[in-house]
Amino acid sequence: MILTPEILAIFILNAIFLAFGTVAFILSVKIYFGWDLNSNKQKQYKLEKNSYLTATIIKYIFAIKLPLFLFFIFTLDKVSTVLTGAMCAAGVVDATEFGMYLFILKIINLYLFGFWLILHKLDISNEHLPYTKLKFGFFILAFLVFLTELVLETIMFASIDPAVMVSCCGTLYSATSASYISTLFQIEPLVLLGLFYGNFILLIIFYFYKNSYIYAILNILFLIIAIISLISIFGTYIYELPTHHCPFCFLQKDYYYVGYLIYSTLFAGTFFGLATPFFKKANYYKISILFITFYTFIVTAYPMIYYIKNGVWL
Amino acid sequence: MIKLNNVTKIYEINKNNSITAIKDINLSINEGELIVLKGASGSGKSTILSLIAGLCKPTNGEVIVDEKRISKLPDDFLSLYRRQNIGFIFQKYNLIPTLSVQDNILVPLIPDNPDEQTIEKKLHYVMEKFNIIHKKDITVKNLSGGEQQRVAISRSMINDPKIIIADEPTANLDEKLSLDFIEILKQLKQTNKTIIVATHDPLFFELDFVDKIIDVKNGKILS
Numbered sequence: 001m002i003l004t005p006e007i008l009a010i011f012i013l014n015a016i017f018l019a020f021g022t023v024a025f026i027l028s029v030k031i032y033f034g035w036d037l038n039s040n041k042q043k044q045y046k047l048e049k050n051s052y053l054t055a056t057i058i059k060y061i062f063a064i065k066l067p068l069f070l071f072f073i074f075t076l077d078k079v080s081t082v083l084t085g086a087m088c089a090a091g092v093v094d095a096t097e098f099g100m101y102l103f104i105l106k107i108i109n110l111y112l113f114g115f116w117l118i119l120h121k122l123d124i125s126n127e128h129l130p131y132t133k134l135k136f137g138f139f140i141l142a143f144l145v146f147l148t149e150l151v152l153e154t155i156m157f158a159s160i161d162p163a164v165m166v167s168c169c170g171t172l173y174s175a176t177s178a179s180y181i182s183t184l185f186q187i188e189p190l191v192l193l194g195l196f197y198g199n200f201i202l203l204i205i206f207y208f209y210k211n212s213y214i215y216a217i218l219n220i221l222f223l224i225i226a227i228i229s230l231i232s233i234f235g236t237y238i239y240e241l242p243t244h245h246c247p248f249c250f251l252q253k254d255y256y257y258v259g260y261l262i263y264s265t266l267f268a269g270t271f272f273g274l275a276t277p278f279f280k281k282a283n284y285y286k287i288s289i290l291f292i293t294f295y296t297f298i299v300t301a302y303p304m305i306y307y308i309k310n311g312v313w314l
Numbered sequence: 315m316i317k318l319n320n321v322t323k324i325y326e327i328n329k330n331n332s333i334t335a336i337k338d339i340n341l342s343i344n345e346g347e348l349i350v351l352k353g354a355s356g357s358g359k360s361t362i363l364s365l366i367a368g369l370c371k372p373t374n375g376e377v378i379v380d381e382k383r384i385s386k387l388p389d390d391f392l393s394l395y396r397r398q399n400i401g402f403i404f405q406k407y408n409l410i411p412t413l414s415v416q417d418n419i420l421v422p423l424i425p426d427n428p429d430e431q432t433i434e435k436k437l438h439y440v441m442e443k444f445n446i447i448h449k450k451d452i453t454v455k456n457l458s459g460g461e462q463q464r465v466a467i468s469r470s471m472i473n474d475p476k477i478i479i480a481d482e483p484t485a486n487l488d489e490k491l492s493l494d495f496i497e498i499l500k501q502l503k504q505t506n507k508t509i510i511v512a513t514h515d516p517l518f519f520e521l522d523f524v525d526k527i528i529d530v531k532n533g534k535i536l537s
Contacts, residue, residue, distance in 0.1 A: 037386060040320070040376045048371075052389070127391040 001158045002082060006075035010157070013068060014150050017061055024057040025143045028136040035133045051132060055120055058139060062113040069106055070260060073251055083166050089248040090169035098156040105149045107267070112142040114271050118279055169246035173231060184232050185245075196229045200296050203273070207289045212277040215285065219273030222292065226266055230299065237302035242314040258298075265295040316343040316366055316477070316508065321375035321385075323361050335361040336533040338375070343510065345476075348503045348523060351512040353530035359512035362530065363479050366510060367400045368392045379477070397425060401470030405482040407462050409469070411455035415446055418454055419468045440468040444498065460491035467498060478502060480511045484518075492517055499523075 027050045034047050076089035086092055093099035116138055123131035199222045206215045231245050238250045238258065251259035269291030272284040307313060318341040326332045336358040343349050351359040364370045365377050368384050377385040384395055396402075409418050416437055423433060441447035446464045449457060454465055463483065470478060480499075484492035496517060502509060503523055511518060519527060529536040 040372075040374060040385070042322075042374045045371055045373060048386075124388055124390065127387055129388060 002079060002160050002162055004075070004079060004082070006071070006078055007157050010068070010072065010075060010153065013064065014153060017065075017146075018150060020057050021061060021143055021146060024054045024061070025140065027051075027054040028139045028143070031136045032133055032140060035136075037129060037132070051129075051136070054136065054139075055124075058113075058116060059120070062117060065113060066110065069110055072106065073248070073260075077248070077252060079160070082162055083160070084162070085165045085168055087168040087249070088246060088252060090173065090246050091166045092160070093248075095161075095164070095166045096156050096159045098152050098159070102149065102152045102156050105145065105152060109142070109146055109149050110267065111271055111274070112138075112145060115275065115278070116142060118275055122279060169244075169249060173245040173247070184228050187228070187232065189233055192225070192229050192232060195225050197296075199225055200292065203289065203292060207285050210285060212280060215288075216274050216277045219270045219288065219292075222273075223266065223270040226295065226299075230262070234299040234302060236314050237306045240306065240314075262295065262298055265291045265298065269295055315345055315378075315380060316510075317341070317376075317378040318362070318365065319376050319378070321365060321372045321377060323358075323365065323370070324373040334533055336530075339533075339535055341528070341535060343508060343526075345508055346503075346506040347525040348499065348509040349511070350518045350521075350524050350527045351510065351530055352514060352519065352527055353512075354514060357530045358533040359530050360481050361533075363402075363481050363510060363512050366477070367402055367479050368396050369402075393425075397422065397473060399476050401473070401475035401478045403463070403466050403470050403478070403480040403483050405485050407466040409454045409462060409465055412453060414451050414453055415457070415465050415468075416441065416450045418465055419472055422469060422473050436472055440471050443501075444468045444471070459486050460494065463487065463491070463495060464498075467495075471502075475507075477508045477510070480509070480513075482513055482515075483511060484513065484515045489517070496521065 031047050031051055031054065034043060035051075036044055073089055076092040079092045080086035080088050080090075083091055083095060086095070093103055116135060119131050119135040119138060123129055123135055199218060203215070203218050203222060206218060227247070231247050235245055235247065235250065236242050238255055239246075248259070249255065250262070251257060269288050272288035272291065275284050276288070303313065318339050321339045321341075322337050323335045324332050325335055339358075339362065341362070351362060353359050361370070365372055365385070366379070368377075368387070372385050375385070376383055379395070379399065382395070384392065387395060410421070419440060420433060420437055423436065428436075438447070441450055444464045444467050446461060446468055449461060454462055457465065463486075483495055487495065492515065499509060499511070500523055518524065
């Protein structure tokens with residue numbers, strides 16, 4: 001087990017989240033099963049008061065969780081310096097069998113909390129509070145996923161053994177590696193680029209057609225293709241190294257922390273894109289396409305600049 | 315039209331201690347009426363006013379104003395309801411002592427952010443109507459009780475509310491100033507405002523323009 005100040009901070013915050021989240025969970029269950037806005041009884045008035053408290057707790061958990069996700073990545077990077085073999089966060093993620101699941105779960109939870117916030121905003125903007133029952137029901141499910149994340153995170157950090165050598169990102173994300181990542185490199189770069197830019201063009205087309213379901217599906221595809229192409233193609237231009245495919249290294253100072261900008265725009269864009277079928281009244285198309293265009297612009301800029309400077313592609 | 319249906323309000327001091335301010339109250343007030351709520355201190359008058367003004371929610375029952383169940387409104391909508399419909403004159407005026415007369419009066423306009431011209435027009439109208447325009451730049455802490463009350467009235471009227479609520483408005487005034495206030499109420503009544511006054515001042519009980527005097531005792535309406 002490693003207890004760096006960053007990991008301790010995460011543990012303390014997790015304990016606080018658990019305490020407040022449990023209160024919010026218990027109140028959410030009460031609200032979900034007892035809510036009847038038409039009732040003038042004492043029980044309903046109490047539930048209405050509780051709903052303000054619960055919504056405030058959830059909002060604050062999310063407000064801390066969002067930057068904490070970036071802090072989590074930062075922590076993985078810091079921990080990599082004390083793990084033999086690790087060069088960046090990738091080594092730490094791979095140090096235990098839970099690392100990658102935790103990472104994916106954290107991203108899913110960010111999306112879930114984001115959806116909850118949108119639902120909450122829509123709910124309180126209508127005087128009849130039409131989504132109160134739905135939003136607290138949704139939180140009950142989200143809390144269970146959140147709880148799994150907290151448990152996984154604790155287990156992951158507890159089971160990291162500094163004495164055990166781990167793989168570096170150069171090995172993990174190598175085309176010659178035996179891992180599942182290496183299968184990504186089987187895809188022809190031109191095909192992958194075609195898929196990436198083709199998907200982007202389709203997103204723009206359906207942005208104008210405003211077909212929310214197709215737009216959301218395209219966003220899911222874009223998220224997957226964007227990550228694959230980032231690892232397989234665009235990342236190499238950020239590192240200016242044809243053999244380096246790590247999705248974590250560009251989060252480091254050496255690359256001006258550009259990874260935070262890249263991932264933030266990708267996640268924000270696809271998040272709002274995925275939200276369009278559920279929240280039709282809201283104008284999420286514009287926010288989504290802005291972030292996605294910005295993402296596409298950043299990742300495209302690296303190969304272009306490289307080509308202008310060197311006259312060759314990697 | 316204001317309706318209170320089976321309204322109970324319990325203030326919870328702590329887990330084992332609570333005060334029932336009003337219990338199962340039913341009340342109906344028509345538009346343009348002037349109602350006096352009469353009763354001793356602690357009888358529940360102010361709680362009734364607070365419920366109508368949307369300053370608090372009942373423990374049980376419902377409060378309906380113009381067919382809108384204000385007791386069920388979420389906080390943001392309740393604030394909007396108060397801003398658009400209620401002019402509240404507090405017993406101790408609740409003015410900001412370090413601000414000038416006109417700054418105090420225009421506080422309720424801040425959320426709507428109207429243009430300078432509208433502000434000036436509204437400000438001038440209420441200050442002139444309630445005879446405080448000559449003191450507009452004076453800090454309110456330097457005003458007399460009667461003048462402070464006129465500022466409080468002007469502030470409550472700046473948004474042209476449909477309902478005016480006054481909680482013990484003459485408790486800190488001498489008889490002459492109390493009569494002045496009653497004269498203002500008479501003027502407001504003529505503009506078809508619904509006015510609800512909570513008081514135990516006998517001056518209010520024999521006014522010919524009062525529509526109803528409601529006796530409140532121990533959290534219940536007697537008459």
